[in-house]
Amino acid sequence: MSEWLRIAAVDEIPEGTGKEFVAGGRIVAVYHVGGEFQALDGICPHSGGPLGEGKLNGPIVTCPWHGWQFDVTTGRHCLNAKLTQPRFAVKVEGSDIWVEI
Numbered sequence: 001m002s003e004w005l006r007i008a009a010v011d012e013i014p015e016g017t018g019k020e021f022v023a024g025g026r027i028v029a030v031y032h033v034g035g036e037f038q039a040l041d042g043i044c045p046h047s048g049g050p051l052g053e054g055k056l057n058g059p060i061v062t063c064p065w066h067g068w069q070f071d072v073t074t075g076r077h078c079l080n081a082k083l084t085q086p087r088f089a090v091k092v093e094g095s096d097i098w099v100e101i
């Protein structure tokens with residue numbers, strides 16, 4: 001059963017950046033893109049790299065370990081259409097970001 005967890009304050013994640021969090025026993029990568037927040041499973045499926053530490057270029061995050069790229073708004077891998085990184089629902093209430101884990 002999932003639950004909503006407060007994960008960060010809005011101002012902890014400036015536009016165009018991402019950050020890694022631990023919540024509900026999961027590693028969660030939260031990104032601020034186009035005025036909205038997106039959350040992915042923070043563990044890269046290639047070899048466990050930290051997706052929350054990847055650089056963003058628009059909605060595309062690049063894993064810092066070996067360069068796999070994902071669209072953070074869909075979770076889709078940029079080259080392999082069969083590969084989709086799990087996403088978490090996100091909501092903003094006041095100045096807080098909540099993620100459904």
Ligand code: FES
Nearest residue numbers: 044047049063066
């Ligand atoms: S661990 Fe992410 S690209 Fe290799």
